[in-house]
Amino acid sequence: MQKFSICFISFFFLFIFSMVNFFFSIYFIMNNLVVFLEWEIISFSSMKITMSILLDWMSLLFMMFVSLISSVVIYYSKSYMSSELNLNRFIILVLLFVFSMILLIISPNIISILLGWDGLGLVSYCLVIYYQNIKSYNAGMLTALSNRIGDVMILMAIAWMMNYGSWNYIFYMEIMKNDYSMKMVGVLIILAAMTKSAQIPFSSWLPAAMAAPTPVSALVHSSTLVTAGVYLLIRFNFLIIDTFFLKILMVLSGLTMFMAGISANYEFDLKKIIALSTLSQLGLMMSILSMGLPELAFFHLLTHAMFKALLFMCAGVIIHMMNNIQDIRFMGGIGGFIPLTSLCMSISNMALCGIPFLAGFYSKDLILEMVSMSNLNFYIFLLYYISTGLTMFYSFRLMMYLMINDFNLLSVYNMYDEDFTMLKSMFILMMMSVISGSVLMWMIFSYPYMIYLPINLKLGVIYVSLLGGIMGFLISNMKVYSFNKFIGTYNLSNFLCLMWFMPNLSTYGLSYYFLNLGHNLLKNIDMGWSEMYSSQGMFIILKKYTVFYNFYQMNNFKIYLFSFILWMLFIFMMVLII
Template sequence: MYKKNNSVCLYFFFILFTFSMMSFLFMVYFIMNNLILFLEWEIISFNSMNIIMSILLDWMSLLFMMFVLLISSVVIYYSKSYMESELNLLRFILLVLLFVISMLLLIISPNMISILLGWDGLGLVSYCLVIYYQNLKSYNAGMLTALSNRIGDVLILMVISWMMNYGSWNYIFYLNFMKNDYVMELVGIMIIMAAMTKSAQIPFSSWLPAAMAAPTPVPALVHSSTLVTAGVYLLIRFNILLVDMFFFKILLLMSILTMFMAGISANYEFDLKKIIALSTLSQLGLMMSILSMGFPELAFFHLLTHAMFKALLFMCAGVVIHMMNDIQDIRYMGGISFYIPLTSLCLNISNLSLCGIPFLSGFYSKDLILEMVSFSNLNMLVFFLYYISTGLTMFYTIRLMMYMLINDYNLLSIYNLYDEDYIMLKSMYTLLFMSIVSGSMLSWMIFSYPFMIYLPWNLKMMVIYVSLLGGILGYLISNMKINTLNKFLLTYNLSMFLSLMWFMPNLSTYGVTYYFLNFGQNLLKNIDLGWSEMYSGQGMINILKNYSIYYNMFQLNYFKIYLFSFILWLMIILFILMIL
């Protein structure tokens, strides 16, 4: 069984890796020759009805496909070791492949119908993967994930129905000249809301940390290049239509608040996977906000660089959790850099890339985005929230590194800590190389012209100021007892509000269902089991039952009762005769 599992993982790894490299070569050719390939394949033609599958291949879709295929191939190779004790490994690998295929379908589609297939496929397969470990927590997380994503699916369906006005679902044809049409504005609003559900912006954020119930290779794929980036990619494709809309300004506010909220919540969290999930949420807010300011290429650039280091970060977290006997609480870790130096190296570099430390991949996209924010004509709220969120990223990253790598070791035994799982290390080194190189490589490829952003000295250095401040605060807090600091800085209720993602998980579960379920229970108690029951079926049954018990006494042939009733009737007859 083990050999069979090994060969399955290797087989799919080679296939996906080969396709990834092919996609990369095509992308280079398309960029150099400035090509766009639009393919239409007529699947069926019956009378006047045509079912056509259309495919759009340009540098953007090919580059994104290359990243998705590369990360998924590495994740499948990593699963060979991580999931080796899993009996149904083939089922897991097939689910991951379905997930990847859904994402690829979404990437290459210029048609709303095939986008729906990919979009819905992502939602359904993510549900199957989140409930993979079958327990109550996974089930609840899966339902929250699936139902949050269903909102987006419904909105895409509504877009499809509205686009019937135009006679075709190839949205790519209408974006330029149908901008000011009323129907197209409605389509734009629905697209933005659908993207908000998939990319977990406020108020749909609570499903993202909940989806951590899946096996660790799944979040490495989901949080880097597939599910959560689908919404961002859709908005990049629809950007021509959306760029002048007022609703886009609302998206800017929502995405910046998401970024801020995730940054604060990550500083209160102790679950390793949830901290990384909240960092993903923060980066998604960054992508969505720069997109809503009208810079789709920058959002796409950050999407790709983020994919590499975030997949690596999840893989490192998976190795650490594996070695810690499935403990995810960072308070039980500490000092692991002495025992697993190679994994710690990968963890450190991916974390520093997330912070935007110069010349790692995250720096190229993040610094460019923040300089464009400083360069743009925005109000002070947006400006401050951007930079505070950047500082918070550094804050929770340094805190995580202090708790995991530097502070004293907190478990009973270090026997399990070994750094020789070469299958996991090989897959992590692939992404490590990409986390270092991909930023500069992409900035040379995507932006074909040299650009210069001219800013005052303090604005130019603002990123470094907030990062240093966040790093110092993270260092101080991870050396103190967090509870004493909370008592000193914040009241208990406020710290609860900040640590629980502004009560969003409760609002999107109990907040939506509690009053309806309570109302239903009251209806059941007072009406179904109340007066309507007593005056209809249940009441009639009780009356008939009591009468039948009473009559049954006479039918049991009690001789005493028979004689007593005989004498009673004689007395009644005598009494009547006497009166007469």
């Protein structure tokens, strides 16, 4: 019982904290309040070190969602990680992760943002390598190195902002927007956000991070690590709104959305399918941000966090029941064995697809209608709509493989739906997946919001969703003997399944090249020439001279006499010459 106590305490305090934040966020929205707190830690010789906190409706609402999901995930871990000997260590790591995210959310200062940002990167590495096998180590290294690029970009932005005498960026947005040289800060922030939110070409770390335990995946890929980049861009949106780099971000995020949707249809690992769907939704959020609609991106970020955390938790239950098998080809017909988990899975999947009146519908429908109404070109328009269809495609394919097709695991299995710790935590998120969309719609967009479009554009979302659902149903019912889509188009399937060869490029190309370069630089410069011409070289020279002088100091009379005669001869010769 002792090792479960920290789980319950953490769950209780985080849940209370989320409820407090929820009521405060409603109060702040209704009264249009912003609170800026500054705490002077030390003042020395006219230099002040201060800690700043920004509380507005956005930071409070996001903190509410992060703390609610993390409380539920910690309660879920009580059962999921029950065989873990170091459960307390796992919970403390998760709490450190949540604390880093909260620090990032409430920071109006780019220095404290870096602390939260680096905290997320460090703790995520510790959580990804938690199972300590070679796959986890490789995934952790890829995650850490990819996120390191974003850390460097924020460090460069800090250096670039030194001209202003303070790093409280919220006060300088207007000046920085009009100052051409300060546009560089916006570009650096965009690059940092792209690494953390796994946009092309930094996408390969996100599916690799599935090596972490499932509760960690539920937390990391719903509301914390991957959304940090999106949240940072929402905060800096005023600065980056007119930059040319934002147009490049729109194309890259649209391609990320499209690539992740296609790869998810070729994937058979249950957790990687959900990870690729997260990547697709992140592309959607980033592309909406690049259109200049930060509130809409924030709305989708919050609704997505709920059903994606639930989806991962359901996947964790299924993997647990299947004796740690993650391949969906072994699964099937689970609806009859674990009906309550299947109910949660179905609701979260439907919310992801944007089925009317669930959480995902309100944000996705509004996003696509805004896209239809804006003056974007046909290429971006197609990327949005095809990616929406692909979401339906892989969701239906997943549902068919898991719940409707025949059970394919031929060994003895034991599936039961009586783990009430897991079920209670999942039911909290299931309720939120149903109601959070409409509640947030009333809260964030309090003014009447009506979009008029031609009937075909208005129904376009339903058309592509239906088409995607039908395709997913047909593909999952294809028999191996009648037609195999992989053997028939092996090279194309290989290209699409491997995320356009991005893992190969980032792992074997960039990472290997830079790590090898770093190794050679360390060996030849740090431990080679630098040592020779500094510490080790000085040591060798001094050692030789010490031996030489030591030989003189041993009171050797012959050497003194010989030296004396030589000096006398030298003086005599000098006198003769003069």
